[in-house]
Amino acid sequence: MSVATLAASAVPHLVVRVRRIKLPVTLTIVTVGLAALFLFAPRDGQSVFRLSDDAAVIALGDVAVPSAPTAWITVAILALLTVWTWLDAAAYRRSNLAVPIVYAILAVFAFLTWSAAGGLVPVTGLLFGAMSLSVPLVFGALGGVIGERVGVVNVAIEGQFLLGAFAAAVIGSITQNPFIGLLGAMVGGVLVSFVLAAFSIKYLVDQVIVGVVLNVLVTGLTSFLYGVVLANNEAALNSPVTFSRWKIPVLGDIPVLGPVLFDQPFIVYLMYAAVILVAWGLYRTRWGLRLRAVGEHPQAADTVGIRVNTLRFWNVSLAGAIAGIGGAYFTLVSVPHFTKEMTAGLGFIALAAVIFGRWDPVRAALAGLLFGFATNLQNLLTVLKTPIPSEFMLMLPYVVTILAVAGFAGQIRGPAAAGKPYIKG
Structure with missing residues (x-):
């Protein structure tokens, strides 16, 4: 046995254990907040949850529960x-992912009941x-994930x-054709990404500054x-022709989730495909390996x-095309015409979804769904x-965004070279 082997065997193995308290602290704050809300602003009566509408093939009755x-x-x-x-944290264990998911569902249910x-x-x-x-x-989050994974911070979403x-x-x-309009939206997103790529990759300008300037420029233009x-x-x-809803037979008739997932316009089904393809390509293909490297x-x-730099340039362009599809949703599905500043800062929330999703396509998509739910919840609470x-109602989507990024994603690390220009040699 060599001297080096003997020396290595004589050194005790050190095991570093980290106590993770961010999740229990966050859940404690939310629980105390809900309890205080129910205590100081009590509401009596019954809360009725309608599980299906009148047009549903499989009709589910209303569910009424005593509110308080x-x-x-x-x-x-x-x-x-x-x-x-807290017990998991005391034992240096990582809490099961199901715990915060179940907690979030129950917390929303309690708040809606009240x-x-x-x-x-x-x-x-x-x-x-x-x-x-x-x-x-x-779509914006997917574009942000691709951009940052290849090393360019896409603030220009x-x-x-x-x-x-x-x-x-x-x-x-x-053209009176929504599909051609969709291609035009992709070209529009690519044009913005071209400018971002040119200044940040070729001319080495700070990527965040270029992104902010582009947002102001496009808003004014x-x-x-x-x-x-x-x-x-x-x-x-x-006055563009919009995408109509396409109902998938059988799946669209599933109670509650059927109309939500399978009775949607073409762009929504394209979103499902985009999330799957980006996630698969990022981790299972040569393109994804090179991009992450x-x-x-x-x-x-x-x-x-x-x-x-060539790989960065073309992937930033791809990210712009995907984000452009998100822009098309505003005028080809949501509102059948363009108005000034109609995106209302959603590009920045998409960027927050990238961080909250830890630069992963599936997680970023789920984060986008969370922020969308918070926005729609604001509308329901007003009604x-x-x-x-x-x-506070108007603040709700942005408060949820800040809490999600600061409370759950504050210590995670993004791609090491994101935001750093590369100079060959």
């Missing part, structure tokens, strides 16, 4: 789950609206949304073109013959006339 007792019983269950996470005292919650309508609001966020929506409206109006071109030619240039260690990728101030 149900809310407090759910809070007690939330407290038990919170204690469970909010809907004496009122009605249309469950299918709530989920359908959340899905509709989430579609552009998911908002600009790609806006130019995509504008191009879809104009081209869709001229589309607002100017709207006032000069579209406002006076609404019928010819701002360039985003983590461009010098090592260069030594094996990968043209780093239910809850005692929460209207100013």
Whole structure:
């Protein structure tokens, strides 16, 4: 036995154990907050949950529950789950992923039960609206994931949304074909990404600054073109043919989730395919391996013959095309015409979904769904006339975004080379 082997065997193995308290602390704050809300603003009566509409093939009856007792019983269950996470943290264990998922579902149920005292919650309508609001966020998040994975921070998602929506409206109006309008939106997103790639990759300008400037530029440009071109030619240039809903037989008749997932326009089904293809390509193909290598260690990728900046340029363009589809949703599905600043800052929420999703396509898509649900929940709470101030209602989607990124994603690490220009040699 060599001297080195003897020396190594004499050194005791050190095991570093990390106590993770972020999840239990977050759940504790939410549980205490809900309990305080129910205690100081009690609401009596019954909360009715409507599980299907009148047109459903399989009709489910309404479910009525006593508001106050149900809310407090759910809070007690939330407290038990919170204690469970504290015990996991004390034992240096990572809590099972099912725990925060179940907690989130029960917390939303408790809050809706309290909010809907004496009122009605249309469950299918709530989920359908959340899905509709989430579609552009998911496309934007996918574009952000591809951009950052290849080493370019795509802050210009908002600009790609806006130019995509504008191009879809104009081209869709001229051709009276939503599919051609969709291609036009992709071209619009690519144009914005070209500028981002040129300045950040070739001219080494700070990527965040370029992205912010592009957002301001595209906002001003589309607002100017709207006032000069579209406002006076609404019928010819701002009345695109929209995508109609396509119901998938059998699947679309599943209670509650059927209309939400399988009775949607073409772009929603394209979103399903995009999430699957990006996730599969990122982890299972040569393209994904090269993309991740360039985003983590461009010098090592260069030594094996990968043209780093060329790969970055074309993948940033791909990210822009995907984000452009999200912009098309505004004018080809949601609102059948273009208006000034109609994206309302959703590009930045999509960027937050990238961080909250830990730069993973599936997780980023789920984060987009979460933020879409929070936005639609704000609309429902306004209809239910809850005692929460209207100013807080308007803040709700952004509060959820901040809590998600700061509370759950504050310590994670993104791609090592994201935001760093690569100079060969």
